[in-house]
Amino acid sequence: MKTRAAVAVGPETDLEIREVHLDEPRPDELGITIVATGVCHTDAIIRDQWYPVPLPVVLGHEGAGIVNSVGSAVEGFSEGDKVVIGPAFCGECEQCIAGHPMYCANFYDRNFGVQRRDGSKAFSDDQGAIGSHFFGQSSFAEFTNVPAHGVVKVSDDAPLDILGPLGCGIMTGAGAVLNVLKPKPGSAVAVFGTGAVGMSGMLAAKASGATTLIMVDIVEERLQFAKELGATHTINSKETDPVEAIKQIAAGGVNYALDTTGVPAVFSQMTKSLATMGHGALVGAAKLGTEAPVDIGTMLLNGIHISLVIEGDAVPKELIPRLISLHAEGAFPFDKLINTYSFEDINQAFADSAHGSTLKPVLTF
């Protein structure tokens, strides 16, 4: 079938919206009509080739849509089902079996290989094959073919226009808090970075009953917005030493902290902002080879725990419905992070996200 798709052709270069050919879904795949898809930092860094993903490719990995065809080997889905698409994983390796599919031994191949395991690519045009299956989905297209195991069915009344980011950015922040940090009610949490991941982490900490919610950033408007979303304290780290400020707000430091930046200096600050037996998590992507200085002597004496968490260590089929339920109850208002763009304005969405004027762009078709 024909579909419009946004094709990444080179670093720092606008995506090209083209009419391309989409092949038939394989027996283990669902054909999905994309209703809306988030734009994530990872789409931008892959377009810019931080990791060596072959071009041209259709990116996009926060898709939500409607099943339009069901592969012959797929069970549990029907045409017309509403779905959110999560990352791909093999389901068979040690980490998948242990309930940690975001650490799948085959994660890189399945999500960044941008082809099927048989080497085929779902998209093509008269210039040749175009990479598909980015994060198992390549959702910057009106129609796409997706391995069924990464797809999460949601209820018929679920608001598809906002749900796509639950498959990556929102899941990354909220999952790190709900699955890894697990803040106790009444505890103190600091979040470094007020992007969509950081705000989601803060909202999840609030939903968990944490009562001191400290947001750290260098952009004053973002810090103001964090307050509107429920932050109890904000720190502009351009003006104030965040470690000192956190230790004053939460006597001796916070119980939990999240670094969404992946910036070495910020990671070091996070380790110093924790109270005795505190637990910090890094979720921000850093280039391979990035090192950060930390004081392992002090951290040892204080029993500091540090986790490095990919995609919220989520099982998407478990976490995404929980986040939808929390949202429906008003306890996780992640929709406030979203600005909607039409698909044609995808490059504007990338620019606004990079510039920080939009926390979470969502493209609608």
Ligand SMILES: [Zn+2]
């Ligand atoms: Zn696996």
Ligand SMILES: [Zn+2]
């Ligand atoms: Zn992402």
